[in-house]
Structures are given as structure tokens and as C-alpha cells.
Amino acid sequence: MTAPDDSLRVFAGYAMKRAFNAIQADLNATLQPFGLRMVTFSALAVIGAHSGLRQSALADVLAIERPNLVLIVDELERADLIVRDRATDDRRAYDLRLTLLGRRVLDKARGAVADHDARMCAGMTAQDKDTLAQTLRTIELNGRRDNDRRTLPRA
Amino acid sequence: MTAPDDSLRVFAGYAMKRAFNAIQADLNATLQPFGLRMVTFSALAVIGAHSGLRQSALADVLAIERPNLVLIVDELERADLIVRDRATDDRRAYDLRLTLLGRRVLDKARGAVADHDARMCAGMTAQDKDTLAQTLRTIELNGRRDNDRRTLPRA
DNA sequence: GATAATGATTATATATCATATCTAATCTGG
DNA sequence: CCAGATTAGATATGATATATAATCATTATC
Numbered sequence: 001m002t003a004p005d006d007s008l009r010v011f012a013g014y015a016m017k018r019a020f021n022a023i024q025a026d027l028n029a030t031l032q033p034f035g036l037r038m039v040t041f042s043a044l045a046v047i048g049a050h051s052g053l054r055q056s057a058l059a060d061v062l063a064i065e066r067p068n069l070v071l072i073v074d075e076l077e078r079a080d081l082i083v084r085d086r087a088t089d090d091r092r093a094y095d096l097r098l099t100l101l102g103r104r105v106l107d108k109a110r111g112a113v114a115d116h117d118a119r120m121c122a123g124m125t126a127q128d129k130d131t132l133a134q135t136l137r138t139i140e141l142n143g144r145r146d147n148d149r150r151t152l153p154r155a
Numbered sequence: 156m157t158a159p160d161d162s163l164r165v166f167a168g169y170a171m172k173r174a175f176n177a178i179q180a181d182l183n184a185t186l187q188p189f190g191l192r193m194v195t196f197s198a199l200a201v202i203g204a205h206s207g208l209r210q211s212a213l214a215d216v217l218a219i220e221r222p223n224l225v226l227i228v229d230e231l232e233r234a235d236l237i238v239r240d241r242a243t244d245d246r247r248a249y250d251l252r253l254t255l256l257g258r259r260v261l262d263k264a265r266g267a268v269a270d271h272d273a274r275m276c277a278g279m280t281a282q283d284k285d286t287l288a289q290t291l292r293t294i295e296l297n298g299r300r301d302n303d304r305r306t307l308p309r310a
Numbered sequence: 311g312a313t314a315a316t317g318a319t320t321a322t323a324t325a326t327c328a329t330a331t332c333t334a335a336t337c338t339g340g
Numbered sequence: 341c342c343a344g345a346t347t348a349g350a351t352a353t354g355a356t357a358t359a360t361a362a363t364c365a366t367t368a369t370c
Contacts, residue, residue: 013193020171
């Protein structure tokens with residue numbers, strides 16, 4: 001019963017790419033009715049949890065390049081889900097906030113995403129999910145440590 | 156100590172995307188000295204484990220669209236890592252095989268990828284890794300089940 | 311033997327992601 | 341206060357990944 005890709009299954013990265021592809025497909029289908037994509041949902045959620053944060057802060061949080069985030073914020077703004085408020089203390093910057101529609105859409109989309117998550121995690125115990133979250137964070141941090149070795153100092 | 160993306164961390168997909176990004180960055184850096192990328196390494200490994208398989212079979216295994224696989228196979232062939240042998244029983248098809256160089260490069264790259272994997276999984280027990288592999292497969296299969304519901308019958 | 315189906319390919323569209331550059335505004339040292 | 345450097349956001353652009361449609365040669369089916 002050896003699968004054709006057994007030689008790759010031993011690597012965490014391979015298994016993760018395949019699992020993530022599955023999640024991505026299901027999640028995008030889940031978000032489509034709301035006019036959202038994975039990144040726009042993520043951005044909306046972070047703005048909802050941190051009203052008034054700036055674009056560059058949001059870009060840092062989501063690990064997205066600033067020019068790319070501009071388009072994402074554009075998309076959310078065009079859909080009347082968020083507004084760009086000129087920051088009072090820095091007229092270059094914008095405070096990002098949800099509109100009322102944005103709050104409503106976020107809440108509903110969040111519920112749909114929770115359902116999606118439950119669907120994808122079917123058959124897993126609560127502890128399995130906890131372990132997964134912790135494991136993924138470990139991997140992410142291991143990567144960050146390695147990156148720092150290669151990255152030039154910023155200051 | 157609440158992170159700015161706490162509202163997203165609860166979802167497996169978000170944590171996975173971040174962890175996978177870390178893996179991808181480190182893995183691509185790992186493979187660069189061999190002239191390989193993630194997909195070309197995967198293809199090479201599968202060909203190495205299943206000498207003589209056809210392009211469409213390889214595409215199925217790796218869940219890559221056939222037109223895209225053509226370029227990947229081109230790349231491996233140009234680097235003299237594999238050959239396309241005309242299949243004796245079907246002159247449309249090719250049997251893909253490693254060259255001697257391909258075997259050598261695969262073995263060395265495999266070692267480097269194993270090191271990379273160990274690096275990314277630092278701090279995890281063997282059981283943690285097992286659990287992760289199993290969990291990821293569960294998620295992948297949960298996705299497949301859902302897709303089948305949406306996909307039109309093939310036959 | 312005509313028609314359909316298949317393996318590989320080509321051409322092409324689209325999404326994603328990174329880099330370089332620009333502007334307007336702010337900050338800092340003299 | 342002013343010149344130069346820095347920062348927030350935006351624009352333009354290019355690389356890469358991924359998906360679809362159409363094509364060609366060969367094989368299978370009726």
C-alpha cells in the first residue's frame with residue numbers, strides 16, 4: 001500500500017503543501033459568497049480586531065509587501081467594508097476602520113470560516129488541533145530564526 | 156501578550172500558511188545550490204522512486220496540471236537529470252528516468268532536504284512529527300472529500 | 311475506417327508576489 | 341528654520357505560479 005509519493009511524505013513541507021492546497025481550495029470557495037479572498041478576509045479580520053491600525057502595520061502583521069497591501073485595502077474599501085481615515089497625528093498615514101457593513105460581513109464570514117475550519121479538521125480531537133497549532137508555530141519560528149541569520153541588519 | 160493576528164491564529168489555515176511560507180523560504184534556499192526548486196525536487200524524487208512513469212502519471216501524483224509539468228520536465232531534462240524515453244507500448248508517451256547525474260543530485264539534494272526538515276522541526280519530538288504528518292493527511296483527505304462533492308463525475 | 315479519447319505540447323490568461331520608483335509628509339541635525 | 345534623510349502610501353513593472361483552451365500525434369473504440 002505504498003503511495004507513489006511516499007518518498008516525499010516523510011518531509012513536513014510536502015505534506016503541508018498538500019494539506020494547505022486543500023484548505024485553500026475549500027476556504028476560497030467558502031469566502032466567495034462574501035466577495036472575499038483569503039488575504040482580504042485576513043486583512044478584514046485584523047482591522048476588525050485592531051481598529052485604526054495603519055497600512056504598514058497591517059502589512060507587517062500579515063507579512064505582505066506594502067505595495068501589495070495597497071491593492072488589498074483598495075479592494076476592501078471599494079466594497080465599502082473599510083474606510084481609510086486620515087490619521088490626525090500623521091497626515092501621510094491612514095487609520096483603517098471597519099464600516100458597519102464591514103463589521104457585519106466580517107462576523108458572517110468569520111462564522112463561515114469557522115465552519116470551514118471544522119470541516120477541514122473533521123476527525124481531529126481538540127487536543128490534536130491544539131498540537132497542530134503549536135507545531136505550526138514552532139515551525140514558523142524555526143524559519144524566522146533561520147531567516148534572521150541570512151537577513152541583513154535593518155538598523 | 157496577545158499578538159495582532161490572534162483572531163486568525165485559531166484557524167488551521169492561517170497558521171499553516173505562515174508555517175508553510177517559512178518552510179518554502181528555507182527549502183528553496185536549501186535547493187538552490189543543486190539548481191532545483193521545490194517542484195523540480197519533488198518531481199525528481201518521484202521519478203527516482205518510480206523509474207519509467209509517464210508525465211501524466213507524475214502530474215497526477217503531484218497534483219500539477221499537465222501543461223505546467225511539461226516545463227518542469229523540460230527543466231530537469233535540460234539539466235541532464237532525467238531523460239524522456241519514448242514508451243515502447245505507446246509512442247505518444249514518455250517513460251521518465253533519472254540519469255546517473257540525476258541519481259547523484261537527487262541523493263545529495265535529498266540529504267540537504269532532510270537537514271532542512273530537521274532544522275524546521277527543531278524542538279519537536281519524533282511523536283510530534285508523526286502526529287503532524289497524520290494530521291496533515293487528515294486535512295488533505297477532508298479537503299478531497301469536500302471537493303468530490305463539488306466536482307463533476309469524470310466517467 | 312471514421313470518431314472519439316489520450317499523451318504531450320503550445321499559447322495564453324490570471325493571480326500572486328517582489329522590486330524600484332515616486333509623492334507627500336514628517337523628522338532630525340545644524 | 342531649513343536641508344537632507346526618512347517614512348507612509350501609491351504606482352509601475354517584472355517575475356513566478358497556476359489554470360484553461362486549443363493543437364498535434366497517436367491510440368482506442370465502434
